[in-house]
Amino acid sequence: MLYQGVLRKMQTEYGSPIQYFLVFENDFIHMNQLLDKEIQLDFIKYQCLNCGRERPIYRQGFCKSCFYDSPAAGDWIMKPELSTAHLGKADRDLDYEKKAQLQPHIVYLANSSNVKVGVTRKSQVPTRWIDQGAHEAIEIVEVPNRYLAGITEVALKSYVSDKTSWQKMLKNDIEDVDLVEWRGKLKPHVPDEVMDYFIDTNAETHLEFPVLQYPEKVKSLNLAKTPSYKGVLKGIKGQYLIFEDQTVFNIRGNEGNYVGIGLS
Structure with a gap:
């Protein structure tokens, strides 16, 4: 076949x-x-x-020209804190960026090789965690746009990693941790303008891979x-x-x- x-x-x-x-x-x-x-x-x-x-x-x-021209490859995708659609300011295509950036976003903690902080659109939960190979994850902030999620991630990655070791993840070299406890530790470091969006009532999501x-x-x-x-x-x-x-x-x-x- x-x-x-x-x-x-x-x-x-x-x-x-x-x-x-x-x-x-x-x-x-x-x-x-x-x-x-x-x-x-x-x-x-x-x-x-x-x-x-x-x-x-x-x-x-993407080919090289599309990578530098397409709105689907803008810098704000990898660095949410660079999002500008909430200001009505275009990067490459404002209509595209409004659709992508001006929707609910989640800042989360995930454990795949270690505890990490990340950002995803709310509609991509739990898909984003699956794609990262996380065996447990939890939402910590839900905000109305990508920019606010981005500045939260920047603030928190001074205290927790924003990277995954893909080798450790694939070898299943992992340790279960209490993500609710981690969320509590990080709460004081959430930016003031985001604190009203902090989530403190949900439980961890656990994922099983084939x-x-x-x-x-x-x-x-x-x-x-x-x-x-x-x-x-x-x-x-x-x-x-x-x-x-x-x-x-x-x-x-x-x-x-x-x-x-x-x-x-």
Whole structure:
């Protein structure tokens, strides 16, 4: 059986365990059904997620020109504190930025390799936590725009990490912590203009990933260097496929690659 299409991050459904779907233009694969099966991945070409042209991928699934031109790749995406739509000020496309920035956002704590602070749109809870491979998470602030979430994250990352160690996450080298307690510790450091939006009544969300075997060491598959790979799928965590030989493949990190997927 052979599927072909351009890679985009896997779609997910919250459950026990989480369900993963690799969606192509005219087809999809329910990835959980492939556990313990041999899969072959073949690089075919590049296809920019924005313009659709066959151009080398620069970052985030975009070719270089689209990365610097598209409103979907503005600096405010990675740095929410740079959002300006609430001021009526455009970065690249004000209409696009208003839709993305002027909606409820969550500042959260998640534990994937360590406790980290992060920002996501409210509509992306718990998808964002799933994509990060977090086994537990909690909302701490809900604000009406991305800017307020961004300045909260900036304030809190002086006291807690804003990064995930993807190697530790994939090896399941984790420790359960009390995120409610962490939220209480961080509350005094929330900016004054955001304090009215602080959440102190909710509980942790716990996430279960479909993994049969975690790797002891991780070897990252790079399709540019290894355009054809075959291995037995042993797990899915975050946006990573985990194989029996301890190879891992980051679907999100390979967006814009047009691939063939063969199933034995």
